[in-house]
Amino acid sequence: MGLLERSDAYWRFAGQCTQCGHCTKACDSLVKADMTLGDIAHALLEAERTADSADELRKNIAMNGQLVQAVRGCFFCTQCKNTCFAHNDVCDLIYNARVDFQNLGLIPRDTWSSVLVDEEWDIFTAYRAIHGIGFADLTRHVDTDYAPAETGFDVAFFPGCSLAAYAPQLTREIFETIEGFGDSVTMLDSCCGSSLRSAGFFDRAETLCDKNVQELVQSGAKKLICVCPGCANDMRKAIIRCAADIEVISLPQYLLSKGFVPKNALPDTPLCISKSCQDRDGTYLEQTCELLGVDPSTPTIFHGCCGAGGAVSAFDPDRQAHQADEKLSFAPEGSTVVTMCPTCTYTYAFRLMSAPRNLTNKHYAELLFESQIDWEMNFYQLNSMWYGEYGQWLAEVFA
């Protein structure tokens, strides 16, 4: 007890696992590692027990390929937890392990240097700056050169990093719709910190979320509308942590409460809904179906991670691609895949460009609003910014 920052958590998890092995069977990464939740916790404790120094501990862990696979190959999709007969939260264990991996220098810097979303520049803020995407007029609770900070808002809108960067028009249209319902609204164009968490910067992710809550409190907003179920989960936890009196609601829930009518007709193609692994209790899926007037039992629904979770792409890019392909294979030929989380939309769009299929890929907000996401342009802009006049700057910033 001592070398690992999170050893208390490993003791706790070791004690909660029955070692039945059902979690292993539910996850490709755990199958590859041939480990259960308990095995992971015990392996970490053993690595600590047999080490006299941090350097020895690092070597012990690095030499345990199964352990590295289990910890770095996790999408945080909760499939293991869902399958665990005791509902043990394996993801929580992995988050803790990532913290220790990060502390021990076991996660290479080049895999996370561009996603430090609590710093001035990350991949999203850089993309937005280079391509002139800004929302200074919508972040009304913030003091800017253009306008002083306002307060007393009814609601705050949280589009999340991906939507704000890759769908600025859609972001604005949603904001204007909220405002159109007569609610005074401001926008938080910050991040929930999930990429920090995946990289093992657990405390920094919590600090970022807590800072978001402080901003919310200052804005006076009593409701936070989240587009993405993952952002909603993290912000809910932060609000509880900060003991703030703010309700987190999903965008579909908000729209339902206002009697919103979708601006688009449903696509002619069959719908196939990807239930985001972050949509833990399925409310985004159900509320979206209700908004679209679709019986939840009608469309094909596939569950699980799109492959973007847990920064697995930085560890095993083939697995990420395989995961996305596998999920898309559930979609019937010619159908429209509807995603709940904008990062899922991004992941599937990228995959469909790399390996085209006869599928249409839409975020649920694209079915509700007129603005659409131009992925071809986004990928072009994402790629080109590394080679244009900002290329050198980016390489230096994210070195």
Added chain:
Amino acid sequence: MSESMASKREPVVAIIGYGTGGVNAAIALRTSGYQGTITVFSNVDTLPYSPILTSYYASGEKTLEQCFPWSAEELAELSLDVHSNAEVLKLDVANHAISTAEGTFPYTKCVIATGSTPMCYGFPKVEGKGGYEPIVLRTLENAERLKGVLNDDSCERVLVSGASMVALKTLEACLNRGKRVTLVGMNPHVLDFNALPESAERFERGLLGYGVELRLGQTISAVKRIQRQETARNGRDWQLEVTFSNGDVDYFDEISVSHGMKSNLDFVEPGSLEIDRALVVDEYMRTSDPDVYAAGDVVQALELISGQKRIVGIWKNAAVQGACAGKAIAAELAGKEPSPEDAYKGSISMNTIAVKDILFISSGTMEITPNRTLEIREDDDMTVLYIFEEAEEGDRRLVGFNLVCDHSEEGSPAYDTGAMLTLRIESKAATKPA
């Protein structure tokens, strides 16, 4: 505290029981900074093992080594003074003393985590030469016996009496080893108390599909050990003649019985601690005596749907409750109040069982009261029963569900649905005033 044996010495925390509740109490004590003596009384001489895995071990799915969640090296780190084969005979609450055959041991604080024992209520005395003790399943010793039966080619037919989770896992172990299985249960359906008839029926259809003979609504009236009528099979020259409550007679090679569980509290003197169906505890797992704590199958703790104190005897609860007790004791011995953050938050009843690829998941309550409604959704793969409760403000909330899936494997959508519904129940239950 009365004039106790322990009060004159350094603090001693005694843990009665060396299972998940006891070990997690010890872990929490150490990780909370308690450095004093921890004395553990175990009625066996093995490392702590997982009773959940006994059926897996018996059927060969797990090795013996895999049944022990903690290694000797890990446990050594906890610096425990373990008394093996030391069954506790008496807990003297007034004098802070524990008696075993070895002698009497003082304690400052005590954790009771002795688990439960499967019962054979109603199983008749077996007549005939040689007699017969039915198979039960809880301990490693029990599992060794079942393993022997499953490996015994002369055993072809097994009667499983009882329809609970333990009975069904025994049944699965038998199926996995090619035995012909008959299940007899006094209730009209399997999955006692956890399933509503509509979901139990689907589960039963799945069992029938695997060739299981079901005798539901029946009990065993008589069992007689007799000489085999035909030639002895692989050396087995006896069999069990079973008479059922409806008058039917059939013949089996072995009988497994799971007729409920009983908390192991024989060493607690009547009246010394508040016992309802088990030890009644507060949010820090304290019993009615402030120096005695308890965890696992021996406690009635907060159940969130009912707001009442109930036994929810599952492994994770034992682990969490043991940890709560350990943290609270560590705080008290350090002269502090236990932190509300470390209090037991309560649980909901939840069960998952898979027999071959037939999956059953339940969470929350199965009680249909006047303010609750039942909704059933059924398709080719799955039946889901939802129990909704009308809330005062006009909302309705999910308070329980049953899910049965005929063809599920780990990671399939059925598990995801089960987890999703459990989360909904938990999130609402946690906010409901008790």
